[in-house]
Amino acid sequence: MAAQTTTKEQFISFASHTTEEVSEKQHRVEIDDSVTSPVVLYFLTGIGWLVFGSLAGLLAALKFNLPDWLGGTPFLTFGRIRPVHLNSVMYGWASLAGAGMIVWLTSRLCRAKIKETWALYVSAVLWNIGVAFGLVSLFFGYNQGMEWLEFPKPAGGLIALGFLFFAYSIVQTFRKRQVEHLYVSLWYILASLIWFPLLYVVANLGIYHGVTEAAMNWWFGHNALAVWFTPIGLAGAYYFIPKVIGRPIYSYYLGLLGFWAFALFYNWNGIHHLVGGPLPTWLVTVSIVASVMMFVPVMAVAVNHHLTTIGHFRMLKYSPTLRFVVFGSMSYTAVSFQGSIESLRSFSEVAHFTQYTIGHAHLGVYGFLSMILFGAIYYIMPRIAKWEWPYPKLIKLHFWMSAVGIALYVVALNMGGWIQGTMMNDPSLPFIASVNATKPYLWARSLGGTMMLVGHLAFAYQFLLIIYRSGPTRYVPAWFELRKTTEEDKPV
């Protein structure tokens, strides 16, 4: 046997090290035990919203190909199903799964059991009620009419309240930390706990009218990514890449540059969505400048992660977590550079009001954030469920469906969107020509979306198996491929 299979006995021999090591491991077990229930609750409900939101998204996508389909049922019309998709995946899936990941990460990185667990339960319940209430309102046509802020005020209030309970527990855990030095992931987590409530409350004040309202809308829309979703993704990437590979993140200094440049520049970005709008020129220009300056933090993060991974790329062959997280991390670099270019006036006038922007948004929220969350859940669940993933092949299916699906989605919409934009700007062509030109690309997008949904179903099924400890009893990690294990070369 060239690739020697790992036996139960070998694993037990790994486990029998010095007492110090054993006590450290015992400590990890205790930490994992303390977070199990809230994290499972966050993940479970998050994945529920993911499946629901993907269905809504696919329905909305198909309506581009079949405009009359289901048009007779008011709650299934595009104007309702599209915000349902957005809010379900953002405030349902990404936020809840992200919160679950943050709970586990914080506890592990602070080397402390989670504190105020009750607040996490309250948070998860309030949050889920908020999302459910908001989505029902959207189905009935109650919509605040602003992108990313469609939920009616009570739903938004419930979510904000849920966030505060969540933040309370994280901050309490942080205060009882057993470490001196704070790891990079914690910087992003704690910063987002301060930034996000501020953003959400200011955006919901309801004192904006006309042009100010448009400016506020995009200030919020882009900053939801800047101060909540992106910090989650980066905290995950900064943790799981060195964790799985087993070497320190390349450079603390690059981490500092990345974090502070991120904090300085990202929050100015939103107004680049209003290029050509009736806003003061300087406001738009400042936003473009900040968007281009995002090259700096993105470059710092990309270099840091690349130089950490370099020489260990073969691990991508085995570790599902690493493969998802590295895919997400590379998407982050790609989507951020793309976003910087998109903010420029000359680019924006072609691409902005086309399918191009939709492709860009999905590369960010799916290619980057969701892939990292998938990787994180594949890593965290065996530790808190105390059960291995039963079917590595389903993980493989999930990865390829998601990866190929999102690649198809983004490439199709970026190409189709650019063609659409150039045709819309050509006064010699009728408007309908620009619509017809996008048809094949929109079909490709629907195909990509279907693949992603298939991946999510495989993921959700296996998630149910692991929390019920069902399926085959496995004693080895759920790698993609068989791997020879030795003492030096510990499995991950």
Added chain:
Amino acid sequence: MTQRRKSKKSEGDKRAPQSVPAPVEPIQQPAFSDEGDSFIDSDSSDVHKIHFRIVSREQGEPEEGFEPTPSWVWAVSVLLLFAMGFYLGKYGGSFDTIAHQVEQPQLPGSGEVKIEVKGDMVYAGVCQACHQADGKGVEGKYPPLGGSEWLLQDSFTPARIVLYGLEGEIRVKGKGFNNKMPQFHDKLSNEEIAAAISFARSAFGNKAPAVTPVEIDSMRRTYTGRMAWSAAELENLRKKQK
């Protein structure tokens, strides 16, 4: 339930040969349990073993290395900062509203732009509501314009009426009317009034010469400040002119 799980297990073993076919009983209880503060109960010793193995095989918590930032990262950052500073200066609109004050564009052709007032447009916008699109008016309410002696006999009478209005009984084409025509001296320009009257004098079967804005202006100045005419006053003025 147990049966199903067992069969699943052997199936899984076949598909994933790296897993050890250990003689372990599958757990009997559902994972969700009321006992303890955990969703997942940890009673089974097998679960403990699996968990300890999972935790054992993982690497330590990540740390930062202290490699220096590559110098090209600094170089690119500084270059970007300069470039975007330049961009801000060039396209920032001086942080002032001056960027939004647009100069009147010069139209091609000789200096002053002549705007032509179209009589039919003024008629359609102002007069048509009462005198109708065909100029026949409404019987007993609004007098007709087609063939109307008041409109056609001379050019001053219609100018007087449109500028300062008309009130009281009047006979037009042998039919009596008693209504009120509003004043337009404060609503329409000389050009507009001239265009509308000229239009009415050449439409609806009428063939009278056009009136000029200069004529309207002289009428406007002559009667500045007066109220609506009566038919008798107009008739007297017309006779005097003769």
